[in-house]
Amino acid sequence: MKALVYTAPRRMELQDLPRPEPGPGEVLIKVEAAGICGSDVHGFRGLSARRKPPLVMGHELTGRVAALGPGIVDVPLEQQVVVNPLLPCDTCELCLSGRSYICPNRKLIGMDLPGAFAEYVTVPASSLYPLPEGMSPTVGTMAEPLANTVHIIRHNVFGLVQGVAILGAGIQGLLALQMVRVAGITPRISIDIEPHRLEIASRFGAKVIINAREQDPVAIVREATKGRGVDLVIDAVGADVTRQQAIAMAAPGGRVVFLGLNEVMSELDCQAIVTQELTVHGSYAYSPHDFLTALDLLASGRVEVASWLEEAPLVDGQRVFEMLADRPGEHIKAVLIP
Ligand SMILES: [Zn+2]
Numbered sequence: 001m002k003a004l005v006y007t008a009p010r011r012m013e014l015q016d017l018p019r020p021e022p023g024p025g026e027v028l029i030k031v032e033a034a035g036i037c038g039s040d041v042h043g044f045r046g047l048s049a050r051r052k053p054p055l056v057m058g059h060e061l062t063g064r065v066a067a068l069g070p071g072i073v074d075v076p077l078e079q080q081v082v083v084n085p086l087l088p089c090d091t092c093e094l095c096l097s098g099r100s101y102i103c104p105n106r107k108l109i110g111m112d113l114p115g116a117f118a119e120y121v122t123v124p125a126s127s128l129y130p131l132p133e134g135m136s137p138t139v140g141t142m143a144e145p146l147a148n149t150v151h152i153i154r155h156n157v158f159g160l161v162q163g164v165a166i167l168g169a170g171i172q173g174l175l176a177l178q179m180v181r182v183a184g185i186t187p188r189i190s191i192d193i194e195p196h197r198l199e200i201a202s203r204f205g206a207k208v209i210i211n212a213r214e215q216d217p218v219a220i221v222r223e224a225t226k227g228r229g230v231d232l233v234i235d236a237v238g239a240d241v242t243r244q245q246a247i248a249m250a251a252p253g254g255r256v257v258f259l260g261l262n263e264v265m266s267e268l269d270c271q272a273i274v275t276q277e278l279t280v281h282g283s284y285a286y287s288p289h290d291f292l293t294a295l296d297l298l299a300s301g302r303v304e305v306a307s308w309l310e311e312a313p314l315v316d317g318q319r320v321f322e323m324l325a326d327r328p329g330e331h332i333k334a335v336l337i338p
């Protein structure tokens, strides 16, 4: 089968690999669409310690069931499915407490196991969800990234939330923006440095858009909220500067969620965190429940993604990765089609 193999920083090679055989409890999926995540691009640029060559990346995937491994009897062949690529152990204390997304033994398809930038991939049968009626395989790949923001809303929105600011209008930022709209939070403020992304953000209901190259985001957020700041800040970038801005624009008692992970270490204003009793916390991945909710939101059209996804053939993988790595202002999300 054809597979796109990450062989070295900035190098994606199309190779012929043996088609994998599904083991016990697994199914073989013929990949129909596989989205390129920001973390894959980060890996492509050689910046991710967790993605080491040689590796077939790709964890946002839909496809058809092509073969069943030993012991699997209840999965229809040819069924179109969405795959939840996060594989927890299901036996540790965290899994048993419902927090499988931070299971220390978890594995991610496309990082710890061969991924979906290939014609075929094997996955556990327990990770499959039927592709909702009428949903394209390309749109189905967005269940995984959307599940991350469903997770944020589920853990941070209680009662009346006055104002939200989202730093970054890339894929996660734009999905988060749609999720806070679903949650009914106003005003919604979107911050980025690329005009094209901010334009999409305003289409998705951002009342205030801030180009951080030209304006001071903290000052504008304060101005837009009569000086008080916003109850919820989501940093979908994860740089020193965005983390610092996130804390500076939170209202007293507010919540700051760190989702993006560009820098490992950052200096933060702990004076503000302590004296304004801010809740600052990281958000990672999603539960199976979040994944299912994301799929429902896409199926019902409450979250719209089709208009800003770009499809490209798997064989063009090298070019598409270069495009996403080098021109992020023009391209937000690409989905590879084998
Ligand atoms: Zn991802």
Ligand SMILES: [Zn+2]
Binding pocket: 088, 089, 090, 091, 092, 093, 094, 095, 096, 100, 103, 104, 105, 106
């Ligand atoms: Zn576990």
